[in-house]
Amino acid sequence: MPNRSFQSPIKNARVHAVINRLAEAPRRPPSGGPHNDPAASLDPYDYVEYGFSIVPEQGELIYLLCRGIGAKRVVDFATSVGMSALYFAAAIHDNGGGTVIGSELVPAKIATAKSNLADAGLSGYVDIREGDARVTLSDLGGPVDFVLIDGWPVSQEPSLARELIQVIAPQIRIGGYVVNDNAEPDFLEFIGDSANGFISVNLPLKSGTELCVKVS
DSSP, X not given: OOOOTTTSSOOOHHHHHHHHHHHHSOOSOTTOGGGTOTTSOOOGGGGTTOOXXXXXXXXXXXXXXXXXXXXXXXXXXXOTTSHHHHHHHHHHHHTTOOEEEEEESOHXXXXXXXXXXXXXXXXXXXXXXXXXXXXXXXXXXXXXXXXEEOXXXXXXXXXXXXXXXXXXXXXXXXXXXXXXXXXXXXXXHHHHOGGXXXXXXXXXXXXXXXXXXXXX
């Protein structure tokens, strides 16, 4: 993958060094993992060495939107090895401060994410909560400006993305954004119901990225 330090809106070379290193590392196992291989394990502990992370184009979108709305409090699920947290934290830093509330189930990935954030000089902006996100993100301590939901696949509905948006939606401020990486059908069903207060558009990034904004 090409070095994106000259195209990216992020100008911090230290942040770029970590992002480029992660972008060049294998994100998924050779089989593609549970998103692509029906026979693959669904246990996240079996993939400690893989980030399953967003791609830089998605991260740059997140950075730009967070800068545009002056985001101060954002949610990063799942934090994994810290790729998405780097983009969030870079925006929070450049906005003058705030908090990235992360959630990750696998302790080894939390350790890796913290190391990557430290390498980028962004540790002070991220609070990674260990455990089931349906619990760790149930109380965010006040309204949030932006949420990434990059859910782990499960064998049946409701998807984790659907369960999380139901937990987090009441905590998102009007005008706040949600980015969903996997376009789970029941997540889209929730977003598409006008009673839940969102409008959205599907963007041609990665395999399809749903960008949602809370309007009521």
